[in-house]
Amino acid sequence: xxxxxxxxxxxxxxxxxxxxxxxxxxxxxxxxxxxxxxxxxxxxxxxxxxxxxxxxxxxxxxxxxxxxxxxxxxxxxxxxxxxxxxxxxxxxxxxxxxxxxxxxxxxxxxxxxxxxxxxxxxxxxxxxxxxxxxxxxxxxxxxxxxxxxxxxxxxxxxxxxxxxxxxxxxxxxxxxxxxxxxxxxxxxxxxxxxxxxxxxxxxxxxxxxxxxxxxxxxxxxxxxxxxxxxxxxxxxxxxxxxxxxxxxxxxxxxxxxxxxxxxxxxxxxxxxxxxxxxxxxxxxxxxxxxxxxxxxxxxxxxxxxx
Amino acid sequence: xxxxxxxxxxxxxxxxxxxxxxxxxxxxxxxxxxxxxxxxxxxxxxxxxxxxxxxxxxxxxxxxxxxxxxxxxxxxxxxxxxxxxxxxxxxxxxxxxxxxxxxxxxxxxxxxxxxxxxxxxxxxxxxxxxxxxxxxxxxxxxxxxxxxxxxxxxxxxxxxxxxxxxxxxxxxxxxxxxxxxxxxxxxxxxxxxxxxxxxxxxxxxxxxxxxxxx
Numbered sequence: 001x002x003x004x005x006x007x008x009x010x011x012x013x014x015x016x017x018x019x020x021x022x023x024x025x026x027x028x029x030x031x032x033x034x035x036x037x038x039x040x041x042x043x044x045x046x047x048x049x050x051x052x053x054x055x056x057x058x059x060x061x062x063x064x065x066x067x068x069x070x071x072x073x074x075x076x077x078x079x080x081x082x083x084x085x086x087x088x089x090x091x092x093x094x095x096x097x098x099x100x101x102x103x104x105x106x107x108x109x110x111x112x113x114x115x116x117x118x119x120x121x122x123x124x125x126x127x128x129x130x131x132x133x134x135x136x137x138x139x140x141x142x143x144x145x146x147x148x149x150x151x152x153x154x155x156x157x158x159x160x161x162x163x164x165x166x167x168x169x170x171x172x173x174x175x176x177x178x179x180x181x182x183x184x185x186x187x188x189x190x191x192x193x194x195x196x197x198x199x200x201x202x203x204x205x206x207x208x209x210x211x212x213x214x215x216x217x218x219x220x221x222x223x224x225x226x227x228x229x230x231x232x233x234x235x236x237x238x239x240x241x242x243x244x245x246x247x248x249x250x251x252x253x254x255x256x257x258x259x260x261x262x263x264x265x266x267x268x269x270x271x272x273x274x275x276x277x278x279x280x281x282x283x284x285x286x287x288x289x290x291x292x293x294x295x296x297x298x299x300x301x302x303x304x305x306x
Numbered sequence: 307x308x309x310x311x312x313x314x315x316x317x318x319x320x321x322x323x324x325x326x327x328x329x330x331x332x333x334x335x336x337x338x339x340x341x342x343x344x345x346x347x348x349x350x351x352x353x354x355x356x357x358x359x360x361x362x363x364x365x366x367x368x369x370x371x372x373x374x375x376x377x378x379x380x381x382x383x384x385x386x387x388x389x390x391x392x393x394x395x396x397x398x399x400x401x402x403x404x405x406x407x408x409x410x411x412x413x414x415x416x417x418x419x420x421x422x423x424x425x426x427x428x429x430x431x432x433x434x435x436x437x438x439x440x441x442x443x444x445x446x447x448x449x450x451x452x453x454x455x456x457x458x459x460x461x462x463x464x465x466x467x468x469x470x471x472x473x474x475x476x477x478x479x480x481x482x483x484x485x486x487x488x489x490x491x492x493x494x495x496x497x498x499x500x501x502x503x504x505x506x507x508x509x510x511x512x513x514x515x516x517x518x519x520x
Contacts, residue, residue, distance in 0.1 A: 251411075
């Protein structure tokens with residue numbers, strides 16, 4: 001009973017850096033290039049970890065706090081998600097608010113650190129990051145509202161776990177579940193700074209969003225931020241998969257396997273999107289994020305009609 | 307079978323949001339074409355396979371032919387003829403349009419649960435039909451270009467068509483054909499109007515219609 005959530009946590013912590021690699025490899029293959037190996041991020045992390053960190057004299061302790069918070073917050077958030085489709089390691093009523101708050105806290109410290117450097121580019125990136133994050137949050141919460149309405153539970157384990165007999169199942173609940181899953185996929189693209197919202201491969205400070213906010217971090221700090229980003233991507237890639245898998249009524253080992261395979265499949269889907277479309281113009285990004293909220297609210301309406 | 311119908315109705319709603327949210331004129335027309343195709347499949351999904359009659363098949367085929375093929379082709383032709391390929395130019399922004407759209411769906415759903423529609427139908431059917439009508443009105447009211455207003459009119463007619471499906475077993479075939487012909491004539495006339503406006507004033511902006519004088 002307790003072994004599978006631990007296995008899920010371990011798999012997520014170890015395999016998370018694989019996901020950006022899978023997405024990048026898919027993008028490279030589809031655009032006719034060879035691309036870096038999928039475990040490139042592990043190499044980068046090892047290389048960065050052995051380097052020293054350079055700190056600008058204008059920065060304060062806030063700047064050094066951001067990388068730690070950037071890893072700690074998604075790590076804590078992983079504890080709340082029932083990756084094995086049964087129950088999470090940590091669960092309490094209303095913990096989905098804690099889930100969103102933890103991820104917001106990570107972003108908040110990153111934004112503060114970016115502002116701490118005093119660089120105008122980083123300030124610009126930080127403001128965009130914060131602005132888009134505020135548009136992502138309604139979509140995330142509306143998605144949770146659909147699940148809470150369907151299951152009558154208020155913790156992530158209740159909403160996404162298989163323990164409780166709930167009305168939300170494949171069949172009658174399929175349309176609203178699909179809405180939530182697609183909406184959460186849009187949330188992933190925004191939260192993990194992927195293509196329609198942000199381009200992880202861009203090198204122009206003016207158009208970068210997430211990448212520019214970490215420009216001044218180096219060495220182990222950058223390694224921590226990269227790992228935290230991969231973990232964040234893993235978390236949001238797993239979320240729509242967990243939503244779909246948890247309603248299929250699988251047992252713990254099977255569900256965990258399905259979630260892991262599904263998460264990698266989501267990373268491949270991210271790569272396909274990156275290969276097939278260009279980044280949206282900055283003024284069009286809010287429209288994309290509002291579309292995610294619209295999908296989730298459609299799910300809420302469907303759930304209320306059912 | 308009702309699951310399939312629910313899925314189709316949901317996709318109809320999503321194409322509505324696509325039309326509200328898109329910046330491109332051609333995407334609008336493609337959206338309304340897809341919506342027409344989905345509506346054509348709807349009568350097939352509403353009835354089990356064993357109860358399909360010539361009437362149902364004819365309705366489906368006719369709807370797809372008119373709503374998904376002929377009218378979009380006609381609109382695309384109008385774009386080409388009038389040489390308009392620019393953006394939608396909304397009076398109300400895209401984000402606000404989508405927000406209004408979701409409010410429309412919410413209101414339509416609230417009304418649909420209270421509306422006494424005779425017969426046994428999925429509640430989403432009535433909700434979708436009302437949402438489509440309101441979204442069509444929204445497009446008609448908030449888009450400046452005459453061509454997009456035709457698309458809005460089509461969405462409105464699509465909503466009426468979905469509502470007509472609730473009484474398809476009681477009202478004869480001719481009523482449905484009447485609805486289809488109605489749209490066809492309406493779009494035809496509007497197409498000609500669009501064509502002439504463009505020729506006469508070199509603009510499709512309906513705001514300029516107020517400047518008409520003799």
